[in-house]
Amino acid sequence: MRTLVIETSTAACSVALIEAGAVIASAHEVVGRGHAERLIPMIAELPDGGRAGRILVDCGPGSFTGVRVGIAAARGLAFGWDAEVRGFASLPLVAAAAFTSRPDLSDLAVVLEGGHGEVFMQSFEANPLRATGPFASLRPEAALAALAGRPAFGNGIRHLAPLDPALDLTERLPDAAHAILLADDLTALPARPIYGRAPDAKPKALA
Known part of the structure; x- marks a missing residue:
C-alpha cells in the first residue's frame, strides 16, 4: 500500500511517498511558520498528487500550529481519499x-x-x-x-x-522520508496532537 507521510512539527515542512518498502518521492523545506501555505502545494507536487491509501502524520511534540496544520491536512485528505490515517511522534x-x-x-x-x-x-x-x-x-x-x-x-x-x-x-530537523525507518509500533498512534507542555492560557475558575 502506498503511504503519504506528513511532517510539520518544527520549522521544517516535509512530505514523502513510501511504497513497497522504499521512498519513491519526497520534499523537505524549512518554512518557519509557513506550514499552512506550503504543505498542500508540496503534497500536490508529489506523484499522483500524493494520493495514497494510508497517511502517516507527525503528531508532535513540536510547534503547536505546525502539528495542527499537519493533522488537519491528513484528516481532510484521508476523508477525501477514503484512506486510513495514523500518527507518529517527532x-x-x-x-x-x-x-x-x-x-x-x-x-x-x-x-x-x-x-x-x-x-x-x-x-x-x-x-x-x-x-x-x-x-x-x-x-x-x-x-x-x-x-x-x-x-x-x-x-x-x-x-x-x-x-x-x-x-x-x-543539528537535525525531522524529515518525513525518515518515517521509513520506524517500526510499525511507532507509526500506530491516533492522529491527534501530542502536546509537550501545558497551554499558556488557563481556564477561569468557576465562581
Missing part, C-alpha cells in the same frame, strides 16, 4: 535518522525546540529503537543534567551548546 523520527547516520552509537537523546525557552527531550536506545523514558519539556539547564553526556540531535541543541562546548551535538 522524537523517535529524529532518533531513527540519527542512529542511521551514526551507527556507532548505542544511545542518544533527541532535543527539539519546545518554546518559551524550553526544549522537548527524550532518550533512546538502538537495535531495536526504543525510548528509555518519557519525553519532557525542560529548561536548558535541566536538559543538560538529564543528557548525562549522551550525544544529542535536534533543533533544540542550540540551547545546550553554550552550557557545555564539549557536548556531542548535531
